[in-house]
Amino acid sequence: MSLDVLDLSRLQFAMTALYHFLFVPLTLGLSVLLAIMETVYVMTGRTIWRQMTKFWGALFGINFVVGVATGLVMEFQFGMNWSYYSLYVGDIFGAPLAIEGLMAFFLEATFVGLFFFGWDKLSKVGHLIATWCVAIGSNLSALWILVANGWMQNPVGAVFNPQTMRMEVANFFDVVMNPVAQAKFVHTVSAGYVTASIFVLGVSAWYLLKGRHTDLARRSMTVAASFGLAASLSVVVLGDESGYLATEHQKMKLAAIEAMWETEPAPAAFTLIGFPSQSARETQFAVRIPWVMGLIATRSLDTQIPGIEELVAQAERRIQSGIKAFDALQAIRAAGSTAAIPPAAKQVFEANGHDLGYALLLKRYVDDPRQATAAQISQAAWDTVPSVPTLFWSFRIMVGLGFFFILFLATFFVLSARRKLDHYPLLLKLAVLAIPLPWLAAELGWVVAEVGRQPWNIEGVLPTVAGVSSLGATTVLATLIGFVTIYSVLFVIEMTLMVRAIRKGPEPDDAPEAVLIPHAFAGAE
Structure with missing residues (x-):
């Protein structure tokens, strides 16, 4: 398989995913903020909260x-681009996507x-219930997508059938209760809550600076600061949990994140x-804090974290074991029936x-893994190291931004409690x-998750090079350019x-509600 096709297919999926995730966090967070604002309206009967719900709802609708x-x-x-991947794991991967489409998306x-x-x-x-259903539907949609993605990171609840050559x-x-998927879900939706909170905070701050809609702005900032502070704290806590799970299920990703080339005491x-x-396989001018990584990743003082070189050696042994499995698989398939x-x-x-x-990692270098040389096996083992x-x-x-959000939102939480939101123009x-900063952090989070998984489509099961479709590079390049152009527009x-x-x-508030969306789309015509 041409590496050009592989690289272009990866780039196309990365570009469409990163573009799509520009809109997902705001949808997740704003849906819950709308439900909170309308709940206050129903409980108090104050029309300012209804006006707030409609205004932020219009922005939610566009997004x-x-x-x-x-x-x-x-x-x-x-x-289209990953046909063998779809054939190989479609029985597992397709189920969460189908549920997401049939239940969560249509509900939302x-x-x-x-x-x-x-x-x-x-x-x-009744309208409040509908608003909460929008929020629940948005989060359910994220749940099933992340169940599918979490399975790619930690393939549990499935077995390989040598007769059908598929995972079943x-x-x-x-699959649903996969700890990696559950941690990713809560971490991702919490990041969405932070994104929406800072978006509401920033827009409201602009109104205060302009002296416009100040009542709406102050109340919106109070809700956003409170909700966002709680969400930002949960993002850090759940990010720590994701690191702990990576120690168990994705050791190479963790070692690459830390640029830990050698195993340390x-x-x-x-x-x-x-x-x-x-290239040099070293980290220059490193500033290190003793013990911290061990405590975060293992929750102990005596558990080692393997370095990249040790993990590459393990990968080489597993490649040799995989070649034996590949050879046995050919004999099983040649038998024609179970009895034979x-x-x-x-x-x-x-x-x-x-x-x-x-063993399938060798497909990058040789059609039949059994014919691989020692040098090719060694190279394939080093291919398991992602871009450090x-x-x-x-x-x-990403982590630096996460701690900034905590400090930032805590500051506005204190100002809102003291009713001094408009006292500090700076x-x-x-x-x-x-x-824009929460979007940057969210996109970097996906970079860490997905680049860290390479060279695997399914961690330890199906390499990316084996999952790509047999397409021409020109075809993939043309669709890549088309998607980037359309998404940019x-x-x-x-x-x-x-x-x-x-x-x-x-x-x-006395404007006709049925024309709220057209007004938002028409702008100030």
């Missing part, structure tokens, strides 16, 4: 529409309509900053089948400038609509 449009393409790419989309057009048609409590579900409950130090070199399978081949496969995916500098810096910038300007459209809606501000 939701564009997010749906960008998300649909991603699922079709599995069949149905109640989004009721939210926008049901203000005069439903009772206060052994225990769907294990326990407890390992944390590299605060440094300059890792993949040679007992020796069956025994060898049962002993080494868990390493079959490692990318992971090292992406992780540190802080308000900082809030406006900080609006959609992004510009969304930004234009959002800016117009923000500049226009909230509608008077």
